[in-house]
Each structure stands twice: as structure tokens, then as C-alpha cells.
Amino acid sequence: MAELKEARVPDIGDDKDVPVIELLVQPGDTVKKDQGLVTLESDKATMEVPAPFDGIVRELKVKIGDELSEGSVVALIEPAAAAPAGDAKPVAPPPQPSPASGGGSEVAAKAAIPATPAPATAAPTAAVVETPTRSPPVAFDADALMPGKVPHASPAVRLFARELGVDLAQLSGSARAGRITKEDVQAFVKAALAGGGAPRASGGGGGLDLIPWPKVDFAKFGAIESKPLSRIQKLSGANLARNWAMIPHVTQHDDADITEMEAFRKKGEENKDTKVTPLVFLIKAVVAALKKYPNFNASLDGDNLVLKQYFHIGIAVDTPDGLVVPVIRDADRKGLLELAKELGEISAKARDKKLSSADMQGGCFSISSLGGIGGTGFTPIINAPEVAILGVSRSAMKPVWNGKEFAPRLVLPMSLSYDHRVIDGAAAARFTAYLAQVLGDLRRLLL
Structure with missing residues (x-):
């Protein structure tokens, strides 16, 4: 074996200790x-360390995760002029030239000795370099250089794909020689989001590159009972999983003093025909907050934000078969008693399994109330394509400082989950603060 030469990291600017994320060759590769x-x-870019000359990789000096700087040794390479022709994996030994020879395979043709015999004093390899045989242009074959290693894509495209959670091994490149472009990655993501049958990642995570779900024989550990999920649980479970994975959730927690609201509500219970629950007041308060902060009454449509001029409020209803979210339409045009009556009707329809698909479409904003059960706070999952959802827990009497003394006040915990792509934290804090003001002083609903 001839003397090996080092392949080092070239000038990479000011970057130091840059981690290795991919090995593009293996020992023995040409x-x-x-x-x-x-x-x-690095923090700024993705870059490849190039081979400084033709040859055969004899030894890799790095592994994934190693941190390199300018001048670090990456590999030991036997130069092509010194490497025996038989050592190269993709290159067959050059045929002996003859006048009848047609040139052989594409790769061999490039390395073939010219038909005119070289002088005895000239090395065959030198003749190849000086006067290489010209062959017709052929398509660049990435597999001949990197068989089974990595998809053929530039570092920038690989970085773009990693940021989107896309496995490039699943893509077919549209550019020359199957090279994957940024447009190919974007098309793959659009197909996946549109349910266009895009294949899942190798880890079974639907493009998120997750490890497979664990398979466990639970019966080995004790008695079990297998119970199938209801149709509602299957549908809502898939939607919730998608929404949680695709939407960057942030939850803002706040408290509302509803002492006066509850006193007013209980006085209204004299009307025995319709039961007015705290949820009815929440609907009216939410509508007021949506009018003041219209970005919460919106949906993302590609690069556009669709601001809605109507106020349809979804109400999460717990049923024996699972969670459903019927919608109360035009809540801004209805009074408390009308809302109370409609809320009772849609809740009954939900529990009796009489809701139609139309009853659950067109919502702008959802409310999930656990006040009748308990808890002090939770993180509700946004009901896409909405951008926010309000969760409320059980109200409780707490001592509140009024400037002179602590007084018992009825406090309602609120949890607002919002899509951080549309809403920032300051806007969410303003929204819940205004909501608490409205619930604390119902006169604001008249303003």
C-alpha cells in the first residue's frame, strides 16, 4: 500500500468545534x-468536508458527534495515482488497450489507457492524467459514488429537511441524477399535511422520525381486559394527536373573580324554565374578548391569517363515548337565556348521539369546562383550525386582598392554550386579563 495522505477540515471561517452529523463515505470507498x-x-450552516484529491478512503478518523475545527484530520486517503486499480470498489481493472477495443463500461472508459501505446518510460497512470480518453457525456450517478449511504441532496437541503422532520430517504429527487431539491421537500410536507398518502418515516412517526410504539404482552404481568375504542375516541384521538404534534402550544393561566357574577346568576335561577349555568356567562365574555382581540378569532391558511367576522363558539361536551365539540353559532347575537337554552339542547343531543357533522363545524374558538368535576388548571389542546381554546376548572373561595383586608372571593381558574405561530405571550396575557375583567364586572358586556 502506498503512502496515505490526510484529508483535513479546510478553512471554515470562525467556526470551531463543529459537530459531525453525517458520514458520507466508509473505508474502502473510492x-x-x-x-x-x-x-x-454549525449554528450558522451545514457544510461538507471535501476530499482534497482522488483516491481510496483507507481510514476514517472521525465518528458522528465528534467536534472538528479547521485543520482537524477527517480521513486517511490513498491517492489515486498510487492506489492499485483493483482496490477501488466502483472501478473495474482497466482493460488492456487494443485497436479493436470499444472502451468498456462508462467508469472504465474514463480510466482506460489511450489506444496509442505510451512511451515505455511513461507511467500508465501519468498517461491517464495527461491524455484521458474522452467518452460521451453520461448522467452523473450518485449511487456509484455513495452507494446506500445518504440521499443525494445538498447540505442546505438536508438541513431544511431536518428542520421540518422529513426523512430524505423517502423522497425521490426531481433534479438531475435524482438530486433532492428544496422544492421536493416542500412538496412532500404539503402532501403529508393534506393527507395525500405520503409515506411515513422509517421510525413510524409520520415524518417526525419517532421510534416505534412499544409492543408489550400485558397479560404476562396479570389479568387484563381488552376493550375497543369507540368511534368518537378513534376520531377525536387522531385529531388531538395531530393538533398536539403540529401546533406549537403555549398555555396562559389566570384567575377571574366571579363572586358578583355568581350572585347575579343565582338570582336569575328564579326563572325555572331555563337553567343559566356559569358556562353561558363564559360564552358571552369570550365573545367580548374575541371582538377586542380579533387574532384569536382567526385561522391559519398557508401564509395568510383568516380573520373571521362571525362568532361561533365550540363547547366541549363529555359523553360516555368520548369528547365531542358542538358549535353554538352567532353567539354575539344571542342573549343569556337564549344561549342557555341552546347550550342545554346541544348538550342533550351530544349525549343522545344525535349530533350531525354540521353541528360540529364552523367553530371559531372553543371552551372546555371541567368546573363541574374539579382541578385547578390544565392544558387544553387546540381544536384546529382554530388558534386558541379556553379551559376552565372548578371555582373556589380564596382570600383576596382588597387594599384593606383579605376578603373571601369566588375565584375561577382559567387556562388559555394558543397557537404560538399566530399569538405571542403578551397578547395571550392581555386576552385572559380582559376576560377576567369582563367576568368580574358584567357591566363591561354592555359596553
Whole structure:
């Protein structure tokens, strides 16, 4: 074996200790000059360390996770001029030239000795370099250089794909020689989001590159009972999983003093025909907050934010078969008694399994109330394509400082989950603060 030469990290600017994220070659691989050996990823960019000359990789000096700087040794390469022809994996030994020879395979043709015999004093390899045989242009074959290693894509495209959670091994490139472009990655993501049958990632995570779900024989540990999920649980479970995975949730917690509201509500219970629950007041208060902060009454449509001029409020209803969210339409045009009556009707329809698909469409904002059960706070999952949801827990009497003394007040815990792509934290805090003001002083609903 001839003397091996080092392939080092070239000038990479001010970056130091840059981690290795991909190995593009293995010992024994034949490489061409400027072919990538490994991929580095800094805080600013992704870059390949190129081979400084043609040859055969004899030893890799790095592994994934190693941190390299300018001048670090990446690999030991036997230069092509010194490497025996039989050592190269993709290259067959060059045939003996003859006048009848047609040139052989594409790769061999490039390395073939010219038909005119070289002088005895000239090395065959030198003749190849000086006067290489010209062959017709052929398509660049990435598999011949990197068989089974990585998809053929630039470092920038690989970085773009990683940021979106896309496994490039599932894509077919549209550019020359199957090279994957940024547009290919974008098309794959759009197909996945549209339910276009895009294949799942190898880990079974639907593009999130998750490890497979654990398979456990629970019966080994004791007695079990297997119970199938209801149809509602299957549908809502899939929607909730998608929404939680695809929407960047943030939850803002706040308290509302509803002492006066509850006193007013209980006085209204004299009307025995319709029961007015605290949820009715929440609906009216939410509508007032949506009018003041219209970005909460919106939906994302690609790069556009669709601001809605109507106020349809979804109400999460717990049923024996699972959670459903019927919608009360035009809540801004209805009074407390009318809302109370409609709320009672849709809740009864939900529990009797009489809701139609139309009853659960068109919502702008949802409310999930656990006040009748308990708890002090939770993180409700946004009901896409909405951008926010309000969760309320059980109210409780708490001592509140009024400037002179602590007084008992009825406090309602609120949990607002919002889509951080549309709403920032300051807007969410203003929304819940205004909501608490409205619930604390119902006269604000008249303003």
C-alpha cells in the first residue's frame, strides 16, 4: 500500500468545534476530488468536508458527534495515482488497450489507457492524467459514488429537511441524477399535511422520525381486559394527536373573580324554565374578548391569517363515548337565556348521539369546562383550525386582598392554550386579563 495522505477540515471561517452529523463515505470507498467525506453542522450552516484529491478512503478518523475545527484530520486517503486499480470498489481493472477495443463500461472508459501505446518510460497512470480518453457525456450517478449511504441532496437541503422532520430517504429527487431539491421537500410536507398518502418515516412517526410504539404482552404481568375504542375516541384521538404534534402550544393561566357574577346568576335561577349555568356567562365574555382581540378569532391558511367576522363558539361536551365539540353559532347575537337554552339542547343531543357533522363545524374558538368535576388548571389542546381554546376548572373561595383586608372571593381558574405561530405571550396575557375583567364586572358586556 502506498503512502496515505490526510484529508483535513479546510478553512471554515470562525467556526470551531463543529459537530459531525453525517458520514458520507466508509473505508474502502473510492472518492473523487471535492466529493464530500463528512457533513458538519454549525449554528450558522451545514457544510461538507471535501476530499482534497482522488483516491481510496483507507481510514476514517472521525465518528458522528465528534467536534472538528479547521485543520482537524477527517480521513486517511490513498491517492489515486498510487492506489492499485483493483482496490477501488466502483472501478473495474482497466482493460488492456487494443485497436479493436470499444472502451468498456462508462467508469472504465474514463480510466482506460489511450489506444496509442505510451512511451515505455511513461507511467500508465501519468498517461491517464495527461491524455484521458474522452467518452460521451453520461448522467452523473450518485449511487456509484455513495452507494446506500445518504440521499443525494445538498447540505442546505438536508438541513431544511431536518428542520421540518422529513426523512430524505423517502423522497425521490426531481433534479438531475435524482438530486433532492428544496422544492421536493416542500412538496412532500404539503402532501403529508393534506393527507395525500405520503409515506411515513422509517421510525413510524409520520415524518417526525419517532421510534416505534412499544409492543408489550400485558397479560404476562396479570389479568387484563381488552376493550375497543369507540368511534368518537378513534376520531377525536387522531385529531388531538395531530393538533398536539403540529401546533406549537403555549398555555396562559389566570384567575377571574366571579363572586358578583355568581350572585347575579343565582338570582336569575328564579326563572325555572331555563337553567343559566356559569358556562353561558363564559360564552358571552369570550365573545367580548374575541371582538377586542380579533387574532384569536382567526385561522391559519398557508401564509395568510383568516380573520373571521362571525362568532361561533365550540363547547366541549363529555359523553360516555368520548369528547365531542358542538358549535353554538352567532353567539354575539344571542342573549343569556337564549344561549342557555341552546347550550342545554346541544348538550342533550351530544349525549343522545344525535349530533350531525354540521353541528360540529364552523367553530371559531372553543371552551372546555371541567368546573363541574374539579382541578385547578390544565392544558387544553387546540381544536384546529382554530388558534386558541379556553379551559376552565372548578371555582373556589380564596382570600383576596382588597387594599384593606383579605376578603373571601369566588375565584375561577382559567387556562388559555394558543397557537404560538399566530399569538405571542403578551397578547395571550392581555386576552385572559380582559376576560377576567369582563367576568368580574358584567357591566363591561354592555359596553
